[in-house]
Amino acid sequence: MILVYKTNIDSKSKAKQLQPKLDKLLFDCTWNFDLEDCDNILRIDAEHDITTVLKKALNQFGIEIQELPD
Template sequence: MIFVFKTSVKNKIQEKKLKSQIDKVLPKAKWNFDLEDCDNILRIESEENIVAKITTLLKTHNFDCEELV
């Protein structure tokens, strides 16, 4: 499944800070940020439902994160 989130991550420095945390929480998932998009999109390809995990993780690091449906 592919999950798409609107985030408040604004640049590569912030993305880099989150990388190890996302990899730790979602070790088998493929993910990337599209910071060129106005919604600073985070796309995650995962076999499990990761919505709660990723929104909690980003909010813990003071970023907004909302699943786009």
């Protein structure tokens, strides 16, 4: 399942700082940022819907995400 989120990550340096946290949280997923997109997309290939867990974890770091429709 491909999950797509709008984020408030607006620079490569912020994405890089978040990388270790996402690697730990999303250890069984493939993920990437598309900061060229106006919505600063976080795209995740996951086995199941992790939206609730992801939102809760990222909110602790001041990161806002909003799931986008397919």
